[in-house]
Amino acid sequence: VSFADRLMAAISRRNSRVCVGLDPRVDSLPAPLRERAASGPDEAAAAVREFCCRIVDAVADLAAVVKPQAAFFEALGPAGYAALWDIMAYAAHRGGLPVILDAKRSDIGSTAAAYAEAYFAPPGGLRPVDALTVNAYLGSDGVLPFVEAAGKAGGGIFVLAKTSNPSSGELQDLLVRSGGAERPVFAQMGLLAAEWGQGLVGASGYSSVGAVVGATYPQQLAELRQDLPTVPFLVPGYGAQGGGADDVKPAFDAKGLGAIVNSSRGIIFAYNQEPYRSRFSEDQYAEAAAQATKDMRDDINAALGL
Amino acid sequence: VSFADRLMAAISRRNSRVCVGLDPRVDSLPAPLRERAASGPDEAAAAVREFCCRIVDAVADLAAVVKPQAAFFEALGPAGYAALWDIMAYAAHRGGLPVILDAKRSDIGSTAAAYAEAYFAPPGGLRPVDALTVNAYLGSDGVLPFVEAAGKAGGGIFVLAKTSNPSSGELQDLLVRSGGAERPVFAQMGLLAAEWGQGLVGASGYSSVGAVVGATYPQQLAELRQDLPTVPFLVPGYGAQGGGADDVKPAFDAKGLGAIVNSSRGIIFAYNQEPYRSRFSEDQYAEAAAQATKDMRDDINAALGL
Numbered sequence: 001v002s003f004a005d006r007l008m009a010a011i012s013r014r015n016s017r018v019c020v021g022l023d024p025r026v027d028s029l030p031a032p033l034r035e036r037a038a039s040g041p042d043e044a045a046a047a048v049r050e051f052c053c054r055i056v057d058a059v060a061d062l063a064a065v066v067k068p069q070a071a072f073f074e075a076l077g078p079a080g081y082a083a084l085w086d087i088m089a090y091a092a093h094r095g096g097l098p099v100i101l102d103a104k105r106s107d108i109g110s111t112a113a114a115y116a117e118a119y120f121a122p123p124g125g126l127r128p129v130d131a132l133t134v135n136a137y138l139g140s141d142g143v144l145p146f147v148e149a150a151g152k153a154g155g156g157i158f159v160l161a162k163t164s165n166p167s168s169g170e171l172q173d174l175l176v177r178s179g180g181a182e183r184p185v186f187a188q189m190g191l192l193a194a195e196w197g198q199g200l201v202g203a204s205g206y207s208s209v210g211a212v213v214g215a216t217y218p219q220q221l222a223e224l225r226q227d228l229p230t231v232p233f234l235v236p237g238y239g240a241q242g243g244g245a246d247d248v249k250p251a252f253d254a255k256g257l258g259a260i261v262n263s264s265r266g267i268i269f270a271y272n273q274e275p276y277r278s279r280f281s282e283d284q285y286a287e288a289a290a291q292a293t294k295d296m297r298d299d300i301n302a303a304l305g306l
Numbered sequence: 307v308s309f310a311d312r313l314m315a316a317i318s319r320r321n322s323r324v325c326v327g328l329d330p331r332v333d334s335l336p337a338p339l340r341e342r343a344a345s346g347p348d349e350a351a352a353a354v355r356e357f358c359c360r361i362v363d364a365v366a367d368l369a370a371v372v373k374p375q376a377a378f379f380e381a382l383g384p385a386g387y388a389a390l391w392d393i394m395a396y397a398a399h400r401g402g403l404p405v406i407l408d409a410k411r412s413d414i415g416s417t418a419a420a421y422a423e424a425y426f427a428p429p430g431g432l433r434p435v436d437a438l439t440v441n442a443y444l445g446s447d448g449v450l451p452f453v454e455a456a457g458k459a460g461g462g463i464f465v466l467a468k469t470s471n472p473s474s475g476e477l478q479d480l481l482v483r484s485g486g487a488e489r490p491v492f493a494q495m496g497l498l499a500a501e502w503g504q505g506l507v508g509a510s511g512y513s514s515v516g517a518v519v520g521a522t523y524p525q526q527l528a529e530l531r532q533d534l535p536t537v538p539f540l541v542p543g544y545g546a547q548g549g550g551a552d553d554v555k556p557a558f559d560a561k562g563l564g565a566i567v568n569s570s571r572g573i574i575f576a577y578n579q580e581p582y583r584s585r586f587s588e589d590q591y592a593e594a595a596a597q598a599t600k601d602m603r604d605d606i607n608a609a610l611g612l
Contacts, residue, residue, distance in 0.1 A: 023417070040430060041429045044429065069413075069417055071411075071413055071417045071418075071420035071424065074420075074421065075420045075421070075423050075424040075429070077424075077428055078387055078388035078391055080429075081387045104412050105377075106412070106466075107377055107410055108469060108470060108471035108542075111329070111375055111377045114331070114377035114380075114381045115377040115380065115381070117381045118377065118380040118382075118383075119380075122383055123347045123381070123382055123383045124346065124347035124383050124385075135410070135412050135443050136477070137441050137442075137443045137466055137469075137477060137478070138471055138473070138477075139473035139474050139475065139476035139477055140476055141471050142469075142473070160412075160444070163444050165414035165415055165444055165445065165448060167444070167445030167446045167447040167448070168444055168445050169445065170445035170446055170498070171445055171482075171491070172443070172444075172445070174482035174491075174494070175483060176480035176481065176482055176491070177480065178480060185480075185482070236414075
């Protein structure tokens with residue numbers, strides 16, 4: 001079964017469009033874990049491993065997917081990178097929760113192939129990721145090795161189109177001319193994603209080459225959904241970054257499929273934010289994350305009339 | 307001393323503009339190491355560690371810098387990622403050889419800050435990298451955290467402008483309009499690199515925010531050198547990818563400074579390519595790499611009349 005089909009099935013099965021972002025910033029961990037993390041790199045990796053596994057357990061039946069962010073693991077050095085792989089394996093074996101590794105990798109052909117191998121055909125019995133985020137600044141020969149390896153492994157990629165950050169427009173909104181038409185860079189990337197995924201369209205009607213489009217830009221989200229009916233969207237920027245349920249509505253098709261919406265800090269660190277902070281103690285961080293996931297799931301479903 | 311100043315000093319001290327790319331593809335290792343690598347992930351990491359350290363020893367007095375490519379280490383899993391850090395530390399302590407980690411990282415502000423911390427302020431006594439390659443598709447708030455962390459650590463970054471691969475033009479050559487002017491995306495990236503590096507210009511006249519510009523596009527290299535007098539260039543695409551000494555000449559200023567030229571396969575796997583294959587045995591791979599570095603150094607210097 002293709003990644004796109006598994007993704008749509010995961011959404012339908014749980015009636016959830018929530019992607020829980022695992023961004024384990026050490027400074028935001030509950031005090032006991034934060035203190036343990038302070039005693040050295042191995043302890044920091046162990047603290048993050050415990051934190052993420054408990055979050056995964058708590059959200060496994062409420063989220064469609066989880067998305068570890070590589071940066072926060074690399075920030076802990078080699079021990080942190082090893083913890084990332086442990087957490088990905090843990091999530092995959094916990095209720096078949098698909099794992100999207102947010103690593104935004106990019107390189108030229110043969111090097112892109114090495115990255116693709118690292119995550120879609122990893123060594124030593126490591127479980128491949130379900131999907132990987134990819135930065136396509138280098139053009140198709142930097143992306144096709146990912147598409148090929150993903151296809152072979154039944155995995156997928158999400159190509160950055162319109163990212164959720166304030167300055168994404170500096171490059172992504174500039175108008176480019178290509179093939180007689182003029183459109184913004186992000187729309188060009190969306191079209192390329194559709195083209196790269198042509199051979200990987202599953203029974204769901206979606207391909208395994210998706211696009212990243214930020215919740216913070218609902219207008220662009222609506223345009224891209226219209227123009228790219230086969231491209232699944234990974235939508236960051238909900239919650240802490242400012243996007244709400246109405247903003248992400250245009251990402252979905254008429255059946256409420258075709259997209260997943262990510263929240264990281266707003267879910268995993270719900271324990272120290274209202275309205276959860278007053279309802280959950282610090283050691284109930286996983287319960288707080290579960291409640292925040294449930295609330296986000298319901299908010300999005302309500303906006304979609306589901 | 308700023309990264310740019312250390313880079314220019316490294317070039318002058320050795321009269322070498324060569325960047326040795328450490329891309330340890332397991333399939334291309336000499337047979338004894340390849341066989342050891344086949345017996346498991348830890349053994350693969352050990353083989354790559356030995357290979358890269360011997361190459362570093364052999365080229366330390368002949369190259370200006372070394373550039374490990376993260377993809378080939380990640381392809382070996384967590385043990386490979388740990389080997390990458392070992393090799394970077396080894397290179398840094400071997401004759402003060404600057405290390406550029408080619409990881410092409412990119413993300414939004416607070417996540418970019420985590421990547422920057424990972425490499426410019428790593429945990430557990432790991433030595434920071436001297437410079438990191440960065441993909442700026444996300445715009446300035448995805449780049450400035452790297453600039454800030456690099457500045458604090460005395461390090462640098464190289465922003466992708468015009469990459470060396472055949473399809474780099476798909477996005478990078480498209481014309482964009484910005485501030486009343488029309489220019490290709492790669493030139494826009496070059497201008498942004500100059501702007502981001504304004505506060506990090508050292509005594510050498512170069513800033514610690516450089517740009518990646520491929521040897522395979524000499525015309526664009528010449529234009530960018532003309533327009534960006536303070537931006538050091540990391541020039542990939544020499545040798546195996548087709549660029550020659552005449553192609554990279556326009557990357558340099560009148561004093562023969564301002565750029566380094568990378569070769570990976572052409573140097574580290576010289577042992578199995580002519581003219582070295584007939585002169586060196588397989589177990590002399592490090593000596594072959596040294597000779598290939600020397601030849602490349604001399605070819606570039608000759609083209610520059612140095």
